[in-house]
Amino acid sequence: MKEIDFQHDLLPLKNKLFRVALRITLDRPEAEDVVEDTLVRTWEQRRKLTEIDNLEAYCITVCRNLAIDRAEKKEAQHLSLDHSLTEQADNALGADEKMEQDERLQWIKELFDRLPEKQRTALQLRDIEGFSYRDVAEMMSISEADVKVTIHRARQTLKQKVEAMQKTKHSLI
Amino acid sequence: MTNFMDYKYIEQLIARYFEAETSNAEEDILRSFFRQSSLPRHLEQYAPLFAYQSEAKTATPLDEEFDRRLRARLEAEGHMPAIHVKAIKMTWNERLRPLWRSVAAVAVVVLVIGSARQTAVQTTQTSIVFGTEAHQNKPSESSLIHPEAPYRQAREHMKMAVTQDTLTTKDGQ
Numbered sequence: 172m173k174e175i176d177f178q179h180d181l182l183p184l185k186n187k188l189f190r191v192a193l194r195i196t197l198d199r200p201e202a203e204d205v206v207e208d209t210l211v212r213t214w215e216q217r218r219k220l221t222e223i224d225n226l227e228a229y230c231i232t233v234c235r236n237l238a239i240d241r242a243e244k245k246e247a248q249h250l251s252l253d254h255s256l257t258e259q260a261d262n263a264l265g266a267d268e269k270m271e272q273d274e275r276l277q278w279i280k281e282l283f284d285r286l287p288e289k290q291r292t293a294l295q296l297r298d299i300e301g302f303s304y305r306d307v308a309e310m311m312s313i314s315e316a317d318v319k320v321t322i323h324r325a326r327q328t329l330k331q332k333v334e335a336m337q338k339t340k341h342s343l344i
Numbered sequence: 345m346t347n348f349m350d351y352k353y354i355e356q357l358i359a360r361y362f363e364a365e366t367s368n369a370e371e372d373i374l375r376s377f378f379r380q381s382s383l384p385r386h387l388e389q390y391a392p393l394f395a396y397q398s399e400a401k402t403a404t405p406l407d408e409e410f411d412r413r414l415r416a417r418l419e420a421e422g423h424m425p426a427i428h429v430k431a432i433k434m435t436w437n438e439r440l441r442p443l444w445r446s447v448a449a450v451a452v453v454v455l456v457i458g459s460a461r462q463t464a465v466q467t468t469q470t471s472i473v474f475g476t477e478a479h480q481n482k483p484s485e486s487s488l489i490h491p492e493a494p495y496r497q498a499r500e501h502m503k504m505a506v507t508q509d510t511l512t513t514k515d516g517q
Contacts, residue, residue, distance in 0.1 A: 176425075177425030178425065182411065182414075185406050185410065185411075186405045186406055189404070189405070189406050190400070190401075190403075190404075193404070199404070203406065203410060206406065206410075207410070207413070207414055207417065210414060211414070211417060211418060211421070211423070214418065214423060214425065215421075215423055272392075272395075275391075275392035275395075276392055276395060276396045276399055278392070279392045279393055279396040280396060280400070283396070298371070298397045299397055299400045299401050300401070301368055301371075301372075303368060319364050320364075322364045323362075323363065323364035326361065326362045326364060327362060329393060330362045333389055333390060333392075333393055334389065336389070337389040
């Protein structure tokens with residue numbers, strides 16, 4: 172790759188990186204910091220990165236590692252993030268049979284965010300960002316087979332929750 | 345009853361999606377399909393899952409304040425990138441390339457609905473000529489929304505389109 176241009180090569184990646192970071196940290200200010208650190212670090216390393224052929228994949232890998240570090244530090248300081256999310260989602264489940272569209276999307280988001288980090292990152296990169304299995308594997312530094320298994324598990328969990336929700340709705344009617 | 349047969353292709357895609365066996369293009373078709381306002385009841389439960397995938401990609405972008413902060417930090421650390429307004433050398437085809445896939449997926453769904461409606465009208469007219477009781481009483485909207493034969497016809501088109509697409513994608517990835 173030719174010399175990295177900040178404005179045209181790095182800055183346009185910010186929103187994608189932010190979505191990945193947010194999916195891992197589950198905290199907006201933390202995710203913003205992670206994106207900032209990712210872009211600064213990559214920019215500082217730019218002279219060593221001229222051999223890289225996929226800058227986007229490189230940035231996503233850096234971003235994920237920084238996000239995991241932060242999430243782990245935060246978890247050590249506070250109670251588990253997953254705990255509060257679990258309660259929220261269970262309250263939403265079955266509470267209202269006429270759940271509005273926004274609420275239903277919010278419910279899916281909460282289910283998504285309750286998956287283990289590896290599963291939600293893989294699903295974020297595939298189902299939301301639309302990357303190929305090969306790209307996801309490169310970004311997460313795991314094999315393609317591992318990516319498929321991880322995504323399979325994540326989708327199965329979501330399927331079970333969605334179908335259970337449907338049953339609850341029917342039993343209420 | 346007829347709905348369960350009509351939507352067999354989509355049902356198969358959904359099943360393969362949850363088994364992590366769908367291609368990126370097939371997943372685009374699912375997202376487009378679930379954007380319709382009138383869905384068969386037995387598939388409605390999956391709609392928020394796919395709607396969320398589309399929504400999450402555009403949600404919560406980083407603003408210009410983020411850019412300013414980032415630049416200020418780089419400047420403070422003595423790594424200020426040169427700001428130069430340079431036209432990105434990109435052909436129109438390159439710019440639009442990410443859109444083609446979703447355009448194609450939307451087109452498939454539009455095609456299905458379009459040809460379904462058209463044939464539904466024909467079906468209704470024919471049955472009036474034959475004078476069947478049900479259709480005389482109700483050449484109703486439901487036959488326009490959930491026709492059987494036209495969907496099957498269009499589904500064959502979709503299958504062909506997707507099979508080709510899948511093959512291309514596999515080669516490409």
